[in-house]
Amino acid sequence: MAVCARLCGVGPSRGCRRRQQRRDPAETAAADSEPDTDLEEERIEAGAAELCSEWSGRSSSPSPPPRCSLLELPPELLVEIFASLPGTDLPSLAQVCTKFCRILHNDTIWRRRCREEYGVCENLRKLEITGVSCRDVYAKLLHRYRHILGLWQPDIGPYGGLLNVVVDGLFIIGWMYLPPHDPHVDDPMRFKPLFRIHLMERKSATVECMYGHRGPHNGHIQEFRTWLREEWGRTLEDIFHEHMQELILMKFIYTSQYDNCLTYRRIYLPPSHPDDLIRPGLFKGTYGSHGLEIVMLSFHGKHARVTKITGDPNIPAGQQTVEIDLMHRIQLPNIESLCNFNELSRIVLEAQEQVRQEQQRQEDRTEDGEGSGPPTEVREPENEGAAPLKEEPVQFVLPVGVSSRNENYPRTCRMCFYGTGLIAGHGFTSPERTPGVFILFDEDRFGFIWLELKSFSLYSRVQATFRNADAPSPQAFEEMLKNIQSLTS
Numbered sequence: 001m002a003v004c005a006r007l008c009g010v011g012p013s014r015g016c017r018r019r020q021q022r023r024d025p026a027e028t029a030a031a032d033s034e035p036d037t038d039l040e041e042e043r044i045e046a047g048a049a050e051l052c053s054e055w056s057g058r059s060s061s062p063s064p065p066p067r068c069s070l071l072e073l074p075p076e077l078l079v080e081i082f083a084s085l086p087g088t089d090l091p092s093l094a095q096v097c098t099k100f101c102r103i104l105h106n107d108t109i110w111r112r113r114c115r116e117e118y119g120v121c122e123n124l125r126k127l128e129i130t131g132v133s134c135r136d137v138y139a140k141l142l143h144r145y146r147h148i149l150g151l152w153q154p155d156i157g158p159y160g161g162l163l164n165v166v167v168d169g170l171f172i173i174g175w176m177y178l179p180p181h182d183p184h185v186d187d188p189m190r191f192k193p194l195f196r197i198h199l200m201e202r203k204s205a206t207v208e209c210m211y212g213h214r215g216p217h218n219g220h221i222q223e224f225r226t227w228l229r230e231e232w233g234r235t236l237e238d239i240f241h242e243h244m245q246e247l248i249l250m251k252f253i254y255t256s257q258y259d260n261c262l263t264y265r266r267i268y269l270p271p272s273h274p275d276d277l278i279r280p281g282l283f284k285g286t287y288g289s290h291g292l293e294i295v296m297l298s299f300h301g302k303h304a305r306v307t308k309i310t311g312d313p314n315i316p317a318g319q320q321t322v323e324i325d326l327m328h329r330i331q332l333p334n335i336e337s338l339c340n341f342n343e344l345s346r347i348v349l350e351a352q353e354q355v356r357q358e359q360q361r362q363e364d365r366t367e368d369g370e371g372s373g374p375p376t377e378v379r380e381p382e383n384e385g386a387a388p389l390k391e392e393p394v395q396f397v398l399p400v401g402v403s404s405r406n407e408n409y410p411r412t413c414r415m416c417f418y419g420t421g422l423i424a425g426h427g428f429t430s431p432e433r434t435p436g437v438f439i440l441f442d443e444d445r446f447g448f449i450w451l452e453l454k455s456f457s458l459y460s461r462v463q464a465t466f467r468n469a470d471a472p473s474p475q476a477f478e479e480m481l482k483n484i485q486s487l488t489s
Helices: 002-007 025-030 038-058 075-083 086-092 098-103 105-116 124-130 135-144 220-231 242-256 340-367 472-487
Strands: 150-154 162-168 171-178 191-200 206-209 266-269 281-286 292-300 303-308 320-329 415-424 431-444 447-450 455-461
Touching: 038 415, 086 098, 086 105, 105 135, 162 191, 206 340, 292 431, 303 472, 320 340, 320 431, 340 415, 340 431, 447 472
Parallel strands: none
Antiparallel strands: 150 162, 150 266, 162 171, 171 191, 191 206, 281 292, 281 455, 292 303, 303 320, 320 415, 415 431, 431 447, 447 455
């Protein structure tokens, strides 16, 4: 601000208006100001001319071209300059002098800030009909509620969820993202509005709830049928599996209690690095009778993690459902041998034993005071008749006896790794990590074979684009993962 004051010749004088008054930056920009006297304007210009005269008198070299202050620039040029500055800096600029304050009332400046900072693409000139200015939209809607933009996880017991708060036209809308209907994992995400915030008058923004029920209510059968069609895409009569019917009824009863009061935890998208196996992010995955759930794939050095964003009574949201050991690749046998589950089981258990031995040696070195030491050389399992270890896609088929909700999985894969999957009893009782195989199909799909359960989960990338969802730092992302996991541990 000292630079602006010096350029216009004001400095610390009384021409810097209301400097002692502290306000919210956006509200200061929206406030009207009283014009200063013409006498003060003349004093500002005289002071600038005097400074230029003193400078030229001291110099023995030829006089440089006279400098003009910002006050002498035409208003249209000042509008262009001010419109290129961050909106949060403009309130301080308005305090420099009366001319700046008057120019900052120009809606062209705030229209550009709404578009560049918040992506508002609507024709903001339509606001003139309602008497709401672009400056009001910026100060009372966008800037005021900027902290809620991004991804959030609602606290709905073990089920969790994914809420995306975005600027949508002249509204801020909270969209609840839902996976597609089971088992169509490659279908696009479904979403419905949970709430919206809009500015219909100059006084303040209005928040409207757009989902759920008002006040205490009972789960009537008609409400259940509507929820069932939205959540599962079919009726209860179409579902013949009794255990699945029980899980669906349980979820309806549990989630209907949270229509009126939800708390949210902010979540970030995982940071990406050039050496990652694939681009990290959000995926949809099949989880047996629980249907499709949303997970997050992230990379952490020698390991990758798959964390649940939505969950179920067995493995709740926030838990690490799959962990991949990137240092232990698994070489699948040829396609004939792969059909034999016992052959696949033997390969995975060999990898598990190798990992156990390496961990034991690591612990022994630590106890002997030798430190971590050099990394242990990774030995690939020697499988007779196995396909060569290549980056190119190889044939893949599920072993006989392994169940899959979606039979439309890819028939080629790029590479496989040893991993562990988390299983538990109802209510997240007796959780344990069991061995399995992580299968990378392509950039947007991967799978996991749960050896103990003899089941296969297929995951497909969520293709939606999310703004305001990047972690401010890798440390902030790691802390977020710990927080969402600790709440359900």
